[in-house]
Amino acid sequence: MTYEFHPWAEAEFLEAVAYYESRVSELGTQLIQEFEALSSLISEEPTGWRIVRQPDIRRAPLRRFPFCIIYRAKPGLLDILAFAHNSRRPQYWIDRR
Template sequence: MKADNMAVIFHPAAVQEFLRSRRWYAKRDLRVEQRFAEAVNDAIARAEAAPESHPVFRGQFREVRVRRFPFAIYFRLENAAGNPSIAVYAVAHTSRRAGYWVRRRSPGE
């Protein structure tokens, strides 16, 4: 269930992963790059709309797949000072080693 004022916070490494992947697609086809960005935004919106509906990954994280692309968004529900948020830890290509990002510190710290 989504809280009315749920914020989405991105780990700096997740932002870099997204930008790096977007540049990779842009070098090949600008239309595909745009579709990739839209698909990532859609995945984040789905996580925000119903965070607890996505599969659990390693106990405390959740995974939402990016439609039409081999990527997944890994996030965790956080509640700092009574403010619920979604903390995005990774924008990961599905061919990468699972959980490589697990040791990242909370982006809210």
């Protein structure tokens, strides 16, 4: 299964990568690796994470970084709606389609 970012979600992800990379060399790369690993897990079992918005929007948290992937599973595709910080601006992404 592949994934596709909402344009704003991609910007959020790239901003987080740049932030961590600017703090510690290779930390941005580690964020990318964790994102890819979680995306693979989601692809294997897309309904395995908690629903946060009915009927089908789910939240999958990263382990090491304070972010989560907000997504909707479609046939053969993960539609990533947000790369959201766990404690900032809750549910700001609600209106994304």
